[in-house]
Amino acid sequence: MEPGLVEVIHGRHNPMIDGAHGMHVWGWEVPVYLFIGGMVAGATILLALYELRFKEKPTSLSAQLVPWLLLPLMGIGLLALLVDLEYPTHVYRFFLAFQPASPMSWGGWLVLTVNAVWVAMGLGSLSATTQDWVLARSGPVAGVLRWAFDMGEAYRKPILWTALAFGVGVGIYTGLLLGTLVARPPWNTAILPPLFLTSGISSGAALMLLMPLSDKEQHTFVRWDAAAMAIELVLIVVMVISFVTGSAADQAAGHVFLGGHHMPAFWAIVVGGGLIVPLLLAGFEIAKNRPLTRLSPVLVLIGGFTLRWIIVVAGQEASFASLAMAH
Amino acid sequence: MTTDKRYVMTMDTTKCVGCQACVFACKSENNVPEGYARDWIVETVQGQFPNLSAEIRSERCHHCSNPPCVYACPTGASFIGEGGIVMVNHDKCTGCKACIAACPYDARFIHPDGYADKCTFCAHRVARGDQPACVTVCPTESLTFGDLFEPDAKVSKLLASRKFKVMHEDAGTEPNLFFLI
Numbered sequence: 405m406e407p408g409l410v411e412v413i414h415g416r417h418n419p420m421i422d423g424a425h426g427m428h429v430w431g432w433e434v435p436v437y438l439f440i441g442g443m444v445a446g447a448t449i450l451l452a453l454y455e456l457r458f459k460e461k462p463t464s465l466s467a468q469l470v471p472w473l474l475l476p477l478m479g480i481g482l483l484a485l486l487v488d489l490e491y492p493t494h495v496y497r498f499f500l501a502f503q504p505a506s507p508m509s510w511g512g513w514l515v516l517t518v519n520a521v522w523v524a525m526g527l528g529s530l531s532a533t534t535q536d537w538v539l540a541r542s543g544p545v546a547g548v549l550r551w552a553f554d555m556g557e558a559y560r561k562p563i564l565w566t567a568l569a570f571g572v573g574v575g576i577y578t579g580l581l582l583g584t585l586v587a588r589p590p591w592n593t594a595i596l597p598p599l600f601l602t603s604g605i606s607s608g609a610a611l612m613l614l615m616p617l618s619d620k621e622q623h624t625f626v627r628w629d630a631a632a633m634a635i636e637l638v639l640i641v642v643m644v645i646s647f648v649t650g651s652a653a654d655q656a657a658g659h660v661f662l663g664g665h666h667m668p669a670f671w672a673i674v675v676g677g678g679l680i681v682p683l684l685l686a687g688f689e690i691a692k693n694r695p696l697t698r699l700s701p702v703l704v705l706i707g708g709f710t711l712r713w714i715i716v717v718a719g720q721e722a723s724f725a726s727l728a729m730a731h
Numbered sequence: 732m733t734t735d736k737r738y739v740m741t742m743d744t745t746k747c748v749g750c751q752a753c754v755f756a757c758k759s760e761n762n763v764p765e766g767y768a769r770d771w772i773v774e775t776v777q778g779q780f781p782n783l784s785a786e787i788r789s790e791r792c793h794h795c796s797n798p799p800c801v802y803a804c805p806t807g808a809s810f811i812g813e814g815g816i817v818m819v820n821h822d823k824c825t826g827c828k829a830c831i832a833a834c835p836y837d838a839r840f841i842h843p844d845g846y847a848d849k850c851t852f853c854a855h856r857v858a859r860g861d862q863p864a865c866v867t868v869c870p871t872e873s874l875t876f877g878d879l880f881e882p883d884a885k886v887s888k889l890l891a892s893r894k895f896k897v898m899h900e901d902a903g904t905e906p907n908l909f910f911l912i
Contacts, residue, residue, distance in 0.1 A: 410778065415754065416771035416790075418840040420831075427837060429828040490826025491845035497806040497825050508829050509805035586799055586902050587835035653901065724835035724899050 426721040433488035435712040438578045439607070440481030441515070442600055442708065444474045446608025448522070448571035450628060451529070452564045454621070461529060466615035468534060471526030475519060482515060507581040514577060518570045524563045527556030575601040588719040589657035595643040596715070602639060605632040606682075607708035610701035623693075629704070630686040637679050653724065660718040670714050678707010736814035737796075737879040738852055739907040740866070741889050742789050746873035749774055749787040753865035753874060757791075760853060760864035764843050769850040770865055789865065789874060792817060792838040792850040793898065793906030800830035800839065809847070814878065815907065816854050821846040835902040852876065879907075 416422055420429050447470055455461060462468055486492050498512035530538070535553050539546050556563065579597030586592050609629035613622065647658030660666050685700040749772045757763060757770045770791035777784050794817045801809045801817060808823035809830050819830075824846035831839045831847060842848040853863035857876075861867075866874045877884035886909075889895075895909045 410783075411774075411776040413774040414771070415751070415773060416768050416837075418767050418837075421837050421840050427831070429831050429841070488827075490828065490841045491824060492826075494806075494823075494825040494845075497808070497823050501805070501807045501823070503802075503805055503807055505802040506805045506829070508803065508827060512805055581829070584799075585803065585833045586904075587833055587837075651901070720832070723837055724902055 426723055428720055430488065430716055430720060433484040435709065435716045436484045437481040437488075438600070438712040438716065439709045440477055440484075441574055441578050442604025442712070443607040443611055443705075444478050444481070445571045445573075445575035445601070446604035446606065446632075447474060447611055448518075448525075448567050448608070449575065449605055450608055450612065450625060451525070452568040452571060453628070454624060456561075456564050456568070458620075458624075461531060462618070462621055463531070464616060464618045464621055465531075465534065467612065467617055467621050468529045468531060469526075470612060470615075471522045471529055474522050478515065478519070507577050507584060511574075511577045511581060514570065514573050518574055521563070521567050521570045524556060524559075525567045527552050528560045528563060529556075572601065575604040582715065582719060585719075587724050588722060589653040589724070590647075590660045590715065590722050591719040592653070592657070593643055593646065595639055595646070599636060599639045599643065600712075602632045602636040603708050603711055605629075606636060606679075606704050610704035610708070613701040614698060626686055626689055630683060630690070633679050633683050633686070633704070637675070637683070640675060640679075656722055660714070660722065664718070666714045666718050669710060673710040674707045674714065677703050678710065679704075682707075735880070737907070738794065738814035738816055738857065738876065739879045739886050739890075739909060740791075740794075740852065740863075741875045741886050741893075741895070741909045741911055743871075743873040743875075743889075743893075743911040744786050744788055745911065746871040747772075747787040747789055748871055750870060752868045752870060753789045756864040756868040757850070757853075760856070761851070763848075767840055767842070767848075769848070788910060789869075790836070790838075790898075791865070791908065792852075793836055793904065793908040794850075794852060795904035795906050797903060797905040799833040799835070799902075799904060803829040803833035805829060812854060813858070816852045816857070817849075818851055818854060819847050819849065821848075835899045835904060836906075 421427050451467070451470055486495060489495060499516065501509065502513065503509035539549055542549050576597045579600030582591035583593060583596035606629050609625045609632065612625055613629065617625070644658060644661045647654045648662060661670055682700040682704050751772055753770055754768060754772060761769060763769050770789060773788045773790055775786050794815060796815060798811065798817050801811055805827060806823045806825060808820045810818055810820065812818040826841060826845045826847065828841065839847050839849040856863060863876050866876045875885050875889060877886035879887055879890070881887060889911060890909060893911045895911050897906045897909060
């Protein structure tokens with residue numbers, strides 16, 4: 405037997421902290437939220453970029469309605485977060501404070517205010533025909549709605565730039581939230597915020613590519629999706645390299661992706677199924693210039709969700725304390 | 732946060748016998764719920780038989796001067812109190828568990844009532860001039876608590892004269908629980 409530590413008898417057995425697989429304070433609710441938050445952020449960024457780039461509204465009804473779809477989607481994500489809170493009736497405390505050092509505090513305010521941005525964005529997204537259809541059925545509130553539609557149109561450009569900023573903010577903060585926690589080596593990397601952002605953009609594109617889009621929208625989002633996935637792939641490779649060549653804490657984090665029990669799911673579902681196969685399919689679609697299948701967006705969404713799941717679980721398993729015991 | 736006091740604790744690993752008096756004193760003083768612990772004993776055995784060495788430590792929140800739990804808290808429930816003691820305002824806590832995930836020492840837990848809980852260095856006792864409960868009951872006097880800014884304090888003298896270590900120094904948290912070795 406090698407000299408060294410032979411036995412540790414730990415007298416602490418706090419529930420959720422000292423389980424058989426390490427700490428487990430964040431269950432399914434957090435990866436579900438991180439996935440949905442990333443996806444809606446990505447869709448916001450892509451929609452804003454589309455209109456800023458082409459200086460025209462999306463022509464398909466589904467793309468016009470996406471800002472309105474993001475409201476209930478984010479609602480589901482926030483409901484998951486509320487379920488995760490141990491003291492849910494104190495949720496209002498998030499909005500009685502602003503803690504500049506806490507990404508979660510920034511996030512609380514961002515996910516609250518982004519709803520107003522989506523409403524403003526959604527008002528201007530609707531085509532004149534859709535606006536008229538809505539106005540004809542809105543009875544006594546038609547006047548207010550007409551004014552709201554006009555405002556949405558009049559301030560379209562600042563609204564789109566604001567939406568872009570909020571999309572990036574929401575997309576980045578979730579990665580920053582985990583990335584700033586030194587206690588959990590697999591989270592503690594500056595790659596995590598841009599990784600979650602790019603993964604959110606590809607998930608947002610996948611969400612929209614599952615809907616009936618115009619040819620131009622389909623054509624554009626497939627390309628932007630491919631770009632996001634290519635960047636994400638590079639970020640993953642850089643992250644794994646920096647982990648395995650880093651300090652003891654980094655190497656423990658690297659073990660999650662190379663050698664640990666999450667390795668098969670990470671490389672098969674996140675990298676293979678969620679990035680490489682969709683990238684190849686996107687390449688084929690771009691080369692042949694025609695939409696092929698809905699398989700690709702489904703794979704991207706599964707990969708995006710699995711990425712959050714593995715990161716959230718693995719980070720909690722690999723605490724600084726267990727690392728010290730291993731060395 | 733700058734304070735005019737800096738409360739620290741020293742834990743003499745050469746004196747501790749692992750009797751758990753500190754653990755039970757804490758439970759009793761702070762009404763720590765059944766099955767939970769604000770302080771605990773860790774025993775490590777190192778070496779190769781028959782050349783073994785053992786270390787027994789009484790551990791708790793490290794009341795870091797650079798506390799990641801306080802920075803992670805979105806509501807200000809976790810804060811640096813008098814003398815640098817890291818505290819939790821239960822009323823502001825949402826139970827989001829960011830502070831738990833942020834702590835390299837895993838010193839926090841969720842109280843069954845839903846808020847984050849941990850060692851307070853018995854701040855309520857310290858405020859009236861008493862020592863923390865764990866310190867008062869330690870039969871081998873392995874625990875010492877005091878103000879490091881006070882040159883005549885016993886903790887200041889111990890840290891000036893004895894070799895010590897802190898846990899997970901690499902985490903950069905500047906812990907205030909010193910293990911005398």
